[in-house]
Amino acid sequence: MKLLLAEDDAMLADALTTQLGGAGFEVEHAPNGAVADYLLQKQHFDMAVLDIGLPMMDGLAVLQHVRQTHPTLPVLLLTARDALDDRVAGLQAGADDYVTKPFDFPELLARLQALLRRTQPASASAPFGRLSLDATSRRAVVGGEPLELSGREWTLLELLVNQRDKVVTKEQINQAWSDEGGETGGGNSIEVYIHRLRRKLEDAGLVIRTVRGLGYLLEAQT
Structure with a gap:
């Protein structure tokens, strides 16, 4: 960018x-x-x-x-x-x-x-690993199977995918949630949602790494 x-x-x-x-x-x-x-x-x-x-x-x-x-x-x-x-x-x-x-x-x-x-809205289909995002319908699919995501989980996943291979800070996550009209995440809220997404992306060939002191990084597994 x-x-x-x-x-x-x-x-x-x-x-x-x-x-x-x-x-x-x-x-x-x-x-x-x-x-x-x-x-x-x-x-x-x-x-x-x-x-x-x-x-x-x-x-x-x-x-x-x-x-x-x-x-x-x-x-x-x-x-x-x-x-x-x-x-x-x-x-x-x-x-x-x-x-x-x-x-x-x-x-x-x-x-x-x-x-x-x-x-610069995301394209209708944004493949990454075995994951595809449909920004129009706000749907995520892994290997043809839809992921069940809450509103916050979708916003977090879309942010991580759009910033793939770059560190996403907690401030950016809170701002993304705020832009969607929701409350920002206090306490361990962000960690909870990151944990949930990690479990849901296990079959997608993707991993969310914690970069200590900075934020989170979505990468393809090697």
Whole structure:
């Protein structure tokens, strides 16, 4: 997943590049709006994070330009401005979401993941190992046999499959459940659902590994 990060604060940009890289993104950094605009026109990106207050060419101008050539590119705005008019202007210019500074990285990551789920829905059939997901009907099948899944189990499994071979954090799981209109998992709730899915995926040729201190990783068994 290739992401353009347009941010002129060097310390913040370095920190976000490292954190996003650890979350599985390939990050290209642009220190000003002119560079961001050039990169967006010359390279392929899966999504972009634009600071509104960029030098040389502000984030809204970059956004308006990119929308002429890449109308479906997911774009999240970063802004220190909290006035309603500024947020409205960003959304009207074509932003898909925004985060107001200062923010915590888990919030930014959760918003990016939610944005990707909204703008890049899974295909009708997403095979992985002996498992197939039908995102339209929210059904999972292993070797032709349907899996009996609760709503939370489906959301968790879909997240793990969409992020296959990447670590999924507990914050991402809680955000996915929250996006579905449910409550987040407190205490050992996440561990309980991970345990249930492990048992149900035993015949799928897949394993959910616990990555200590980080989260969970869905892999094909070797």
